[in-house]
Amino acid sequence: MRADAQRNAEKLRAAAVELFRERGLQVPLKEIARRAGVSHGTLYNLFGSREALIDEVVVDLAAHRLDRIAEQALARDDAWGGFAYYIEKVCELQAVDPAISDVVTRRFPGAERLMAVCDRSYAAAARVIERAQRAGVLRPDFTRGDLLFIFGTNALLARAAADAAPDAWRRGVAFMLDGLRAEAAHPLPAGPLTSRQVYEVMGRLAGAP
Amino acid sequence: MRADAQRNAEKLRAAAVELFRERGLQVPLKEIARRAGVSHGTLYNLFGSREALIDEVVVDLAAHRLDRIAEQALARDDAWGGFAYYIEKVCELQAVDPAISDVVTRRFPGAERLMAVCDRSYAAAARVIERAQRAGVLRPDFTRGDLLFIFGTNALLARAAADAAPDAWRRGVAFMLDGLRAEAAHPLPAGPLTSRQVYEVMGRLAGAP
DNA sequence: ACTCAATCTGACCTAGGGGTCAAGTTGGTG
């Protein structure tokens, strides 16, 4: 790779990470190129697709932060505190960083590394949930799919409120958490979804056809 | 108004109500014209704007249904049952009818009659909430703004899940309701929003710039 | 049946995003 290409790739990565974190993973690629000060043709030359760019620029960032949250959640003594910590921190991350919000929420089938991170994070979430359920503090009818829907809707709310009321999401999450405690549980009106269904719904929630 | 114009207006209203209820209030106007079998120019001639079309076609429908739900909620003896009924039924309506979902959610400043319906419905919701709070069954820190956010996020989830899992929204709403009971309440991490903030956020939640 | 205003149509304009590629520019090697 020639030196100028190297430089341009670096400028593009920097611009991409900025814009992704400001406005989410769907920012127009042309705008990234504009901020980087290169032609959008160059962006396509060097990366080929949005997914490839995301894979290079966002994945490690997201992986690191999500792993850390799961780790700290599991490190807490009380299972409920760990569960609540996990949900709150992930939601906070979503509110603060639209890029990560989209990682949690959106399905990008083209971004392989990103999908791997999602899977790992999902597995960690499952551990947090199971621990809380075994301890009898989290309602037993709560599933990983329900967790994803919480994140999915929180992502949308937090983004919508980012300017006008940056903490608005906290109230919704708090209500939800109070409803997830084992002692608050009343029977659910509908059974759990298959992971196929969850996948479908998450895709559409984030703007698929 | 000439007879052919009358006929076309009728065809357009019929097509609009169909498409609005199938896919929400943002369906392309050209598609409505196509289904009505007229040119989109005619649609602009006869109605002028999307808001005007909505005002003619959706408002009464929505008003009637929303009023009925509020009425029946208030007719119930137990305040909690009434509150839960109200939320469940509105959310169900959102799941079943994307047009009404958008009425509840979206701000259409151009549609005067629609805004009036929203206000009336909002006032009815306030009565349901207050009654439940006075009875001590609904947590006292719950506000009308929180209710709108529930509807706003439910609208998005229900629409995303419409095909793959038509009842998915029920679980989320049930968790939420369990968290809204007075006896489930733990202190909230953030204070209530001003109505200005709620208005802003709802606007963006439904896709404003 | 004639006339003309009311009405309809569809080509055309805007703006925006995704994506491609011929032609021009330039890094770096012999």
Next chain:
DNA sequence: CACCAACTTGACCCCTAGGTCAGATTGAGT
């Protein structure tokens, strides 16, 4: 320093959606 492959550019294509308007058409009054 000359040369060529690597690289960059921006004009161009696609599409979707909103919106306008000159000219063709047609309802209905006489």
